[in-house]
Amino acid sequence: MNRADETFQVSEIISRYVLGSxxxxxxxxxxxxLDRSPRNKLLFEELVRQEVASGKILAYGRVEWEGALKELLEQKKKLRLAGRKRRIIRLGSCAAVLLFACMGIWFYYIQTGNALIGEGEVHKEIPKLLAGKPQATLQLASGKTVFLTSDxxxxxxxxxxxxxxxxSGVIKYQVAEVQGGKEEQYNMITVPRGGEFTLILSDGTQVWLNAETSLRYPVEFVGNERKxxxxxxxxxxxTHDKQKQFVVETEKAKVQVYGTAFNVYAYPNEYEVVATLVRGAIDLKERGSGNRIQLEPGEQGCLAGGKLTKREVxxxxxxxxxxGRMVFKSICLGDMLKHLARWYDVNIVFxxxxxxxxxxxxxxxKYDDFTEVLDVIESTQVVRFRIEDRTIIVY
Structure with a gap:
């Protein structure tokens, strides 16, 4: 039996083992x-261990499997295995398990250039790339710096x-005593790559901060607006306050509201600023001009190259x-890995x-090990990854 033939056969049997059939x-x-080699046992245990058999396969189930299965079967046909008489495994969860088992073995052979795992071979451990976690640096108005973690x-x-x-991973401001006639004093919270943090401002507004993000804000809002x-x-x-408008100012744009829920994407090295509205109403305005658009729930506004546009999303x-999730739809791999690289604090090389x-x-x-996320992407058979320390090579 050749290598490819045995790969598919073993994968199919393992898939039935996982499904209990x-x-x-x-x-x-x-x-x-399994008796043929200790390394076969190691690979089998890795493929069917509980966290993989539950979490990883469920994650795989969120990939568009029809194309992946079609590609896999096409490879099988090219390898002259299509003529073999086998029971047809029904699609659905079983298809995901079959692909999961087959990819685990098949990509191992491709990446290592080895035949089926045999005696005397050295097992190369794949490094873990852990997900980000709550961490930030808080710069107080007094000049003091405080390091924040979830611990x-x-x-x-x-x-x-x-x-x-x-x-834990939340910092909260609460006005203890009202003092009239004072000037606004600012704090700044900075979240590094591989971090996140949650902030509750003095007016009760809640802010979730993503990786590689900083927010400068008053300790207490004073005056006619909250900026x-x-x-x-x-x-x-x-928090709704019709007397005090809430303003999010970025390098290129402003978002103006009174009480609502929305997301702002405005990294300084990015071409566009994007605001997505969940609830209420907001204005997206270009700084330094009178250009603005108003968004309703379910709409997204974008400022790019001095032009404002909006669409339903x-x-x-x-x-x-x-x-705790990352959802992508028809996104370019370059853009998707850019988002993931911030969260996992890794470098991407194409x-x-x-x-x-x-x-x-x-x-x-979001909190899966990055190697498992890469497995999900790699299972589509479109690209492959090689991990070198904290650099991911895409090929």
Whole structure:
């Protein structure tokens, strides 16, 4: 039996093992394969361990499998395996399991250039690339710097009559005493690559900050408006106050509201500023000009090259990151990996520019190890990845 033939056969048997539909003859065949080499046992255990068999396959189920299955079967045909008589495995969850098992073995052979795992071969461990976590740096008005992580809950020293408390991955401001006639004093929170943090401002507005993001804001809002300054991406759930407009100012644009929920994407090195409205109403305005557009729920406004446009969107795609998911629809691989690189704090290198334009639709769990996310993408058979320390090579 050649390498490709055995790859598909073993994958199919493992898929039936995971689904609990393996026959006695298949069990004997699997036992024989496991006894052939300790490395076969290691690979089998890795493929069927609980977190993979549940979480990873469920994640795979969110990829568009029809194309992947078609491609896989086409490869099988090219390898002259189509003529083999086998039971047809029904589509659905079984198709995902078959592909998951087959890709686990098949990509191993392709990447290592080895035959089926045999005696005397050295197992190369794939490094773990852990997901981001709550972490930030808080610059107080006094000049003091505080490092924030999810491991601590504490009360910081009050500033200008405002209490500042940290509860795990959330920092909260609360006005302890009203002081009239004072000037606004600013704090700045900076979230690094591989980080996130949640902030509750003194007016009760809640802000979710994504990786590589900074927000400058008053300790207490004074005057006729509530203005904050954003670089990066944040989701705002603004406390309603018809007397005080809430303004998010970025390098190129302003978002003006009174009480609403919306997402702003405004990284300083990006070509466009994007605002996505979930609830209420907002104005998106170009700084330094009178150009503006008003958005209604379910709409997204974009400022690019001095031009303002808007369109209807599925807002879940743009706010899923605050609920532990990342949702992508017909997105270029280059753009998708740019988002993921910020969260996982890795570098991405494409061996060919054309690979950046590959389109991807799917959903991944934000807190999964990045190697599992790469497995989901790689399972489509469009691209492959090689991990070198914290650099991901796309080829």
């Amino acid at each position: 393996m026959t006695e003859s298949e069990k004997e065949e699997l036992d024989g394969w 601590s809950s504490r009360r910081l020293e009050p500033e200008y009559g405002v209490e500042i408390r940290q509860d 904050v300054y954003l670089e990066g991406e944040a989701f705002f759930d603004v 599925d807002v879940d795609m743009y706010i899923a990151w605050i609920t 061996t060919e520019e054309r690979l950046k334009e590959v389109s991807f639709t799917g959903e991944v769990k």
